[in-house]
Each structure stands twice: as structure tokens, then as C-alpha cells.
Amino acid sequence: HAHDLATLLDLEGVAVRSGHHCAHPLMQFYGVPATCRASFAFYNTFAEADALVAAVHKARSLLA
Secondary structure, eight states: OHHHHHHHHHHTTOOOEEEOTTOHHHHHHHTOOOEEEOOOOTTOOHHHHHHHHHHHHHHHHHHO
16 A cells, blocks of 8 residues: 555665545546555655665565
């Protein structure tokens, strides 16, 4: 579940947003209960992007 992923990423120091993201009708239409969103800005570094990828890989191994 997206909230589980967000919690595991938080434990790795990676901040993401999980839920409907103000798009509940669209989520219902596609049958998606929730999503997990990472947002980037001009000030994010490659190291932060790499940390996100590493944390997702770690979470995937725990949730699989």
C-alpha cells in the first residue's frame, strides 16, 4: 500500500506524499486506492535522487 511505502521511505529519511493527492474521482475511476508521490525541485541533488532510488529498492524487498 502507498502508505506503507511512504512510512518505509520516511524511515530512510526520504519524504514523499501518499494518498489521493486531491484526485479522488480519478483514482476511483482507475481503481487505484492510493499512490505515493515524490516531488523534485531545482534545488534537489543527484545524491537525493539516488537516496530515493535506494530507499525504494530497500522498501520493495521488504514489501515483496
